[in-house]
Amino acid sequence: MGAKSEKIKKLRRKLKALRAELGKGGAPSVSPLAPSGFPAIPAIGGVRFAAAAAGVKYAGRTDVMLTELAPGSTIAGVFTKSATRAAPVLDAQSKIASTSDGGAAFIVNSGNANAFTGHDGREAVTAITGQVAGMLNVPEARVFSSSTGVIGEPLPHDRITAKLMELKAGLAADRIEDAARAIMTTDTFAKGAFAELALEGGRVRIAGIAKGSGMIAPDMATMLGYLFTDAKISQPDLQDMVARLAAKSFNCITVDSDTSTSDTVLLAATGASGVVAGPGSAFEEALRGVMTDLAHQVVRDGEGATKFVEIAITGARDDADAHRAGMAVANSPLVKTALAGEDPNWGRIVMAVGKSGAEADRDALSIWFGDILVAEKGWISPDYREADGAAYMKAQDLRIRVDLGMSTGEATVWTCDLTHGYITINADYRS
């Protein structure tokens, strides 16, 4: 009797451990790499947010967010280069360079990407942006919509437009976290970042939100990201900065090498602070910090991720080659599974650099795990001990540096590991 009860307990424990390994722990939990909570973000002058539950696909949660921007705001953005980009992306791209003294708005839903939806997809965008423009009395060319979620299903846009009055009534300066929460799909935490800095003319604020967890390998843009500042910045300067900084932040992350059809980053400057800012300044540095923070949060919420990994490439022919080598390492399934297994398998890093297309010479390559020199000029370092590498790999945040020994090109990219959790999340029927 007792022996059997013991056996049942033991079998149950084993079952629980295996289920955890398979990511079958029941309700989706928060990523182990998540920050402790959503940051405290004060109001950004000229920006108000609202969120509502439109039931686009999900039940029991918000799935649409509205952002209202004050008259005089400038807006810039970068978008996916996918050849099959979604209807709202095409619409937003056509509008991004337009300027106006009127207000502006962002309207974003989760649950359905309105991608590969043909003529109906375009009509849905027109219906949504047209009604938002009328309701908020802003030019239609200044209403930007995004949709994120399943590809190839018609967007039930009536459910969204039915909630517009509720959204308008809910607009408030302190609801940015609600907005961040409404745009989540497989994300396990809401992503926000904030900076405040003193410029010559006074203090300005920068706030941003983002979503993204899988299908992350942005191409000149990213998943969805929205950034707001009360600084006064011309549209060309704003576009210049968002493009340059996206290339160093969102474009330097990858979860699974798959590029979304909906990637969009929008940056709005309301000018409410009255402080003028522009490229090449302390403002740009602060903006870079906010964008990099959001990009890292996307990686930290990578599907199934248990490790956050920085890959730094130095000594490349040029920066583009360094980026190419870094992304090849960051995307390699064999490197990513080795990271998951806490295996200091530097041979797989050599392999990934070799296939990347970046100029490399086996006999000039050096590799570090953190501060540990692993391999030098094409051969394992005489001082390297596998036990040191294995101990280093136990950490949650890792840094791998590869010096190509060619010239001075460099790039840093960020990725996560590839685990059973990723398979479980994505092999489920129509995730």
Add this chain to the structure above:
Amino acid sequence: MGAKSEKIKKLRRKLKALRAELGKGGAPSVSPLAPSGFPAIPAIGGVRFAAAAAGVKYAGRTDVMLTELAPGSTIAGVFTKSATRAAPVLDAQSKIASTSDGGAAFIVNSGNANAFTGHDGREAVTAITGQVAGMLNVPEARVFSSSTGVIGEPLPHDRITAKLMELKAGLAADRIEDAARAIMTTDTFAKGAFAELALEGGRVRIAGIAKGSGMIAPDMATMLGYLFTDAKISQPDLQDMVARLAAKSFNCITVDSDTSTSDTVLLAATGASGVVAGPGSAFEEALRGVMTDLAHQVVRDGEGATKFVEIAITGARDDADAHRAGMAVANSPLVKTALAGEDPNWGRIVMAVGKSGAEADRDALSIWFGDILVAEKGWISPDYREADGAAYMKAQDLRIRVDLGMSTGEATVWTCDLTHGYITINADYRS
């Protein structure tokens, strides 16, 4: 009592199912996609094989194979384009165009790739090829070595050279399966293929062996493949054929998008049949069949694979664009996990085509699962039923066709699904 026994039985069943899902079924079993057995391959005139257990890394199995080729044989080959290719690859590339009336040899070990091994790596190759040349009395420029296995560890070449006399004594025309078995690493079955055909001058035979299971995304070459024919073919004609056919066979497969540092395919023509053959003939067609068969076997042994998937791209701008789109679909982790989950998730196929860099227009794209039209000209087909797609996905061998609607370019590539088994195999410590 009975209830508890029942409970124990039930828990054990659940445990067994979960372990199977995690690929923890104990000893590595044979891929579910494996052919029924190694094919019957008769002797190829002018070719003899031997295998031995040198203990390079593995215990209790053969890990080195020797092939002797008769005087007058011509040899051609294609090699990985990796920038970090291994010492034996660099050596073989430097020798491939050399001609001689003397005999020739291939010497191949598994367990260690002799890659990223610097000066020591080159010395190991010289020691092995030099001793084989002396022993068999063939020119050193006609001895080709390959090594496959772990990267970055010194090759204990003394263990290989210590077995050379045993290998020489064991040479026999009927030992091709032994040779195929000695070059396996994570392979779960030995791979061989054979064809015989009647040409004007008489009958000729073509036989081939290959290894490969992970780190499979050949770039102008593949894993390891060795092909033999008794036809009489000039070296330039042989090189012409192997390069053209590798591009349509081994270069059209991917397991995990990771390109090996050791990829090598060698093709030897002994001329023992006295029958002359060359490009553009029935011979080339038969050779293509043998090479494609071996390439498919590598995919069927893909790490953790449970599905064999053909991706056919038509209507591309050109063949290169079709190949690009096909490989993007075949390498997409989201497509591959959907296949593992038997999810007819065609939205992920649209995504992969979009990111591929191939010229595409969302509104011209059509997709089929087998004969089922799923999407047409940028929108889901009115006749498509998700239940039909889901039923199709249950099959073990799948065919996905994507028509880009641009022009007449086409390509066919082959891949497998991405499962928990892949993670288990590769996240283990130093696999």
